[in-house]
Amino acid sequence: xxxxxxxxxxxxxxxxxxxxxxxxxxxxxxxxxxxxxxxxxxxxxxxxxxxxxxxxxxxxxxxxxxxxxxxxxxxxxxxxxxxxxxxxxxxxxxxxxxxxxxxxxxxxxxxxxxxxxxxxxxxxxxxxxxxxxxxxxxxxxxxxxxxxxxxxxxxxxxxxxxxxxxxxxxxxxxxxxxxxxxxxxxxxxxxxxxxxxxxxxxxxxxxxxxxxxxxxxxxxxxxxxxxxxxxxxxxxxxxxxxxxxxxxxxxxxxxxxxxxxxxxxxxxxxxxxxxxxxxxxxxxxxxxxxxxxxxxxxxxxxxxxxxxxxxxxxxxxxxxxxxxxxxxxxxxxxxx
Amino acid sequence: xxxxxxxxxxxxxxxxxxxxxxxxxxxxxxxxxxxxxxxxxxxxxxxxxxxxxxxxxxxxxxxxxxxxxxxxxxxxxxxxxxxxxxxxxxxxxxxxxxxxxxxxxxxxxxxxxxxxxxxxxxxxxxxxxxxxxxxxxxxxxxxxxxxxxxxxxxxxxxxxxxxxxxxxxxxxxxxxxxxxxxxxxxxxxxxxxxxxxxxxxxxxxxxxxxxxxxxxxxxxxxxxxxxxxxxxxxxxxxxxxxxxxxxxxxxxxxxxxxxxxxxxxxxxxxxxxxxxxxxxxxxxxxxxxxxxxxxxxxxxxxxxxxxxxxxxxxxxxxxxxxxxxxxxxxxxxxxxxxxxxxxxxxxxxxxxxxxxxxxxxxxxxxxxxxxxxxxxxxxxxxxxxxxxxxxxxxxxxxxxxxxxxxxxxxxxxxxxxxxxxxxxxxxxxxxxxxxxxxxxxxxxxxxxxx
Numbered sequence: 001x002x003x004x005x006x007x008x009x010x011x012x013x014x015x016x017x018x019x020x021x022x023x024x025x026x027x028x029x030x031x032x033x034x035x036x037x038x039x040x041x042x043x044x045x046x047x048x049x050x051x052x053x054x055x056x057x058x059x060x061x062x063x064x065x066x067x068x069x070x071x072x073x074x075x076x077x078x079x080x081x082x083x084x085x086x087x088x089x090x091x092x093x094x095x096x097x098x099x100x101x102x103x104x105x106x107x108x109x110x111x112x113x114x115x116x117x118x119x120x121x122x123x124x125x126x127x128x129x130x131x132x133x134x135x136x137x138x139x140x141x142x143x144x145x146x147x148x149x150x151x152x153x154x155x156x157x158x159x160x161x162x163x164x165x166x167x168x169x170x171x172x173x174x175x176x177x178x179x180x181x182x183x184x185x186x187x188x189x190x191x192x193x194x195x196x197x198x199x200x201x202x203x204x205x206x207x208x209x210x211x212x213x214x215x216x217x218x219x220x221x222x223x224x225x226x227x228x229x230x231x232x233x234x235x236x237x238x239x240x241x242x243x244x245x246x247x248x249x250x251x252x253x254x255x256x257x258x259x260x261x262x263x264x265x266x267x268x269x270x271x272x273x274x275x276x277x278x279x280x281x282x283x284x285x286x287x288x289x290x291x292x293x294x295x296x297x298x299x300x301x302x303x304x305x306x307x308x309x310x311x312x313x314x315x316x317x318x319x320x321x322x323x324x325x326x327x328x329x330x331x332x333x334x335x336x
Numbered sequence: 337x338x339x340x341x342x343x344x345x346x347x348x349x350x351x352x353x354x355x356x357x358x359x360x361x362x363x364x365x366x367x368x369x370x371x372x373x374x375x376x377x378x379x380x381x382x383x384x385x386x387x388x389x390x391x392x393x394x395x396x397x398x399x400x401x402x403x404x405x406x407x408x409x410x411x412x413x414x415x416x417x418x419x420x421x422x423x424x425x426x427x428x429x430x431x432x433x434x435x436x437x438x439x440x441x442x443x444x445x446x447x448x449x450x451x452x453x454x455x456x457x458x459x460x461x462x463x464x465x466x467x468x469x470x471x472x473x474x475x476x477x478x479x480x481x482x483x484x485x486x487x488x489x490x491x492x493x494x495x496x497x498x499x500x501x502x503x504x505x506x507x508x509x510x511x512x513x514x515x516x517x518x519x520x521x522x523x524x525x526x527x528x529x530x531x532x533x534x535x536x537x538x539x540x541x542x543x544x545x546x547x548x549x550x551x552x553x554x555x556x557x558x559x560x561x562x563x564x565x566x567x568x569x570x571x572x573x574x575x576x577x578x579x580x581x582x583x584x585x586x587x588x589x590x591x592x593x594x595x596x597x598x599x600x601x602x603x604x605x606x607x608x609x610x611x612x613x614x615x616x617x618x619x620x621x622x623x624x625x626x627x628x629x630x631x632x633x634x635x636x637x638x639x640x641x642x643x644x645x646x647x648x649x650x651x652x653x654x655x656x657x658x659x660x661x662x663x664x665x666x667x668x669x670x671x672x673x674x675x676x677x678x679x680x681x682x683x684x685x686x687x688x689x690x691x692x693x694x695x696x697x698x699x700x701x702x703x704x705x706x707x708x709x710x711x712x713x714x715x716x717x718x719x720x721x722x723x724x725x726x727x728x729x730x731x732x733x734x735x736x737x738x739x740x741x742x743x744x745x746x747x748x749x750x751x752x753x754x755x756x757x758x759x760x761x762x763x764x765x766x767x768x769x770x771x772x773x774x775x776x777x778x779x780x781x782x783x784x785x786x
C-alpha cells in the first residue's frame with residue numbers, strides 16, 4: 001500500500017462521510033415533511049424566555065388522565081406570565097428593566113393524537129383570562145390538552161441600552177384519554193325482489209347531550225316504509241339511544257310481502273370504534289327487552305317463507321362499541 | 337511523510353505501519369459515527385439517570401420572505417418594540433422551527449424518541465380596544481410554514497403552537513378507550529356504562545401520561561404585528577330635495593342618522609341596486625366593491641362608484657349605475673387615494689338640482705380600520721370655481737337662478753360639490769363634481785319648446 005493508495009483510501013472515507021451526511025440531510029426532508037421550506041433554526045435568535053406553566057382543575061386538583069366525552073372540565077393555567085412584572089433573569093442571563101407591554105394571549109387546544117388533529121377550545125362563559133372550559137366531544141385513546149400563553153414584554157438591551165421587545169412564552173400539555181359514553185348509531189338497509197327497499201338510520205340528537213341518557217332520532221325512507229312516497233323521510237324523534245330502542249309500529253315500520261326474500265345490509269356507525277365482533281342483526285322477537293333472533297344471525301339474505309314468524313316480528317340491529325356502550329334498535333316488520 | 341511506507345522494509349516496520357493505519361481508520365469511523373450524534377445531543381442532559389422530558393421547549397418564528405415587511409418606524413411607529421409592520425391584504429409566508437420537529441428527539445432528552453408526527457397550529461389573535469387578544473383564526477395545518485394574510489388593520493399576534501409525543505422507552509401503542517374488558521362493557525351496557533364513568537376525574541392516574549409513558553411536549557412562539565390600513569374610506573353622499581310629495585328629512589341630522597345605520601348594516605356597500613329605492617334621495621356610493629375586490633393587494637386596490645337616484649342626469653330620470661375606479665397608492669407610505677372627478681365625459685357628470693327647490697346634502701364615511709363597525713360624518717361643500725363656499729339658506733341649500741345648460745347661462749357661476757374623507761392612517765377618498773342648477777321646466781319637459 002503506497003502513499004497514493006493511502007490518500008485514495010482517505011479520500012474515499014472522507015467522501016463517504018460527506019455523502020452520508022448529505023444523505024442524512026436529504027433523509028431529514030423526507031422524514032420531516034412538516035419542515036419543508038423552513039430556513040430558520042429551532043431556537044430563537046433573540047432572548048425569549050420560556051416560563052414554566054402548570055394547568056390543573058379549578059379546584060386545584062390535577063387533571064385526571066381520563067376524561068369523559070361531553071363532560072366539561074374547567075381548567076386553570078398557572079404561570080409567572082400573569083405576574084405583575086416579567087422575569088428579570090432567564091437561564092442565568094439578566095433581563096434589565098423588564099416590563100409587560102401587552103396583555104397575555106392564551107390559547108387552549110385539545111389534540112387527538114390518534115388523528116393528529118387539534119380543536120381550539122373556546123368558551124362562551126365569562127372566565128378569568130387564565131381559565132378555560134374544555135369539553136372533549138370525541139372519544140380518543142390518546143389525547144392531550146395543551147395550553148399556550150405568550151405575553152409581549154420590553155427590556156433594556158444590555159448591548160445597546162435601548163428598549164427591546166420580545167415575548168415570554170409558556171406552554172404545557174396534559175395527556176388524557178377520553179372515555180366513550182355514546183352508544184353506536186347503527187341502522188339497516190332492507191331490499192326485496194323488484195328493487196324496492198327500505199332504510200333506517202340513527203342520529204344522536206341533540207348531539208353531545210349530557211347528562212345521560214343520550215337521545216337519538218331514527219330516520220326511515222324507501223318504498224318498503226312508505227310505498228306511496230318512497231322519497232319521504234319519516235323521523236321518529238327522541239328515542240333513548242341505548243339497548244332498548246323500540247320503534248312503535250304506528251310511527252314507522254318496514255312492510256314486506258310474506259313470500260319476500262330480504263336482502264339485509266347493516267350500516268355500522270359509532271362515534272369512536274364499533275366492536276364489529278359483537279354486531280348482530282336480522283329478524284327477531286323481543287323477550288324481556290332483549291332480541292331473540294328468528295333469522296340466522298347477520299344473514300345477508302333471509303327468506304321469510306322459511307321462518308316461523310312470531311306475532312310481532314322486528315328487524316333489529318344489536319351493536320356494541322369497544323367501550324361497551326350498546327345500542328339495540330327494534331323496527332317493526334309488518335308482513336303483508 | 338508520516339504515512340510513508342517502503343515495501344523494502346522488514347515485516348516489523350510493515351506491521352507497525354499497518355497498525356498505525358488501521359488505528360487512523362478506526363478513529364475516522366468513530367468520528368463519523370459519533371459526530372452527528374454529538375451535534376444533536378449537545379442540549380440534552382448527560383446524566384446517567386433516566387432523563388426527564390421537559391414539558392416545553394423553545395421555538396423560533398419569523399417571516400420567510402421579508403420583501404413587503406415594512407421598516408420598524410413605518411408610519412411613525414416606535415422602534416424597539418420588536419413588532420413587525422405589515423400591510424393589509426398582503427400574504428406573508430411565516431415559518432417556525434423547534435427541536436420538536438427534528439428527525440429524532442435527542443435534543444429534547446437523552447434516549448428520547450418521538451411518537452408520531454408533530455401537531456402544529458397557526459393562530460392569529462387581534463387586540464381589541466380593551467387590550468384583550470381575541471382569536472381571529474386557528475388552523476391546524478401540521479406544517480411549519482404558513483401563509484398569513486391579514487385583511488383588516490390593527491394590532492395582531494401570529495402564534496404558532498407545536499406539540500409532539502415524546503417517550504424515553506420506545507413509547508406506547510394507542511389504547512382503545514374503555515377497552516378494559518369486554519365483560520364490563522357488556523354488563524353495563526348502553527347508557528348505563530356512561531353513567532358509571534361519566535364523572536370527570538374519577539378515573540386514571542391524575543399525574544401520569546395516558547396510554548403509556550409517551551408524553552406530549554409543547555413549544556410556542558408569537559410575533560407582534562401591526563397591520564397597516566391601505567384602503568381608502570368608504571363614503572356615501574345623499575342629496576335630498578324638499579319639494580313635491582317627497583317627505584324630506586326634518587333636518588340634515590335625521591338623514592345622517594339614517595345613513596349611519598345603513599352604511600354599517602351594509603358594510604359600506606349600496607343598500608339597494610333598485611333605482612326605485614332612490615326616489616326619496618339620490619346617493620353616491622363610493623366603496624371598495626365586491627368582497628373579492630376588498631381583498632386586493634394595496635397596489636391593486638380599486639373602488640366602486642355607484643350613483644343612484646334622479647339627480648345625476650339633467651332629465652331627472654331615476655337610475656342606478658356602477659363602475660370601477662382605480663385607486664392611487666403612495667409609494668412611500670402605501671396609503672391609497674380614491675379620487676372621483678365628475679364632469680362632462682366622466683362616469684359621474686355632475687349633480688343636477690332644480691332651481692327654487694331646497695335640498696340638503698349629507699355625507700357619511702366608514703373605514704375598514706375597525707371592520708366598518710362605526711361611521712362618521714364627513715364635511716361637504718358647494719363652492720364656485722374660485723373656491724368660494726356657497727352658504728346654506730336655513731337648513732338646506734337653495735339656488736334661485738339656473739346655470740344649466742351652461743351654454744345658455746354663461747353669466748352664471750360654475751358650482752362644484754366637494755367632499756373628502758380621510759382615515760387615521762392617511763388613506764383618502766375625495767369627490768369633486770359639477771353641481772348644475774337646472775331650470776325645472778326645461779329639464780323635466782325636455783324635447784318641448786319652452
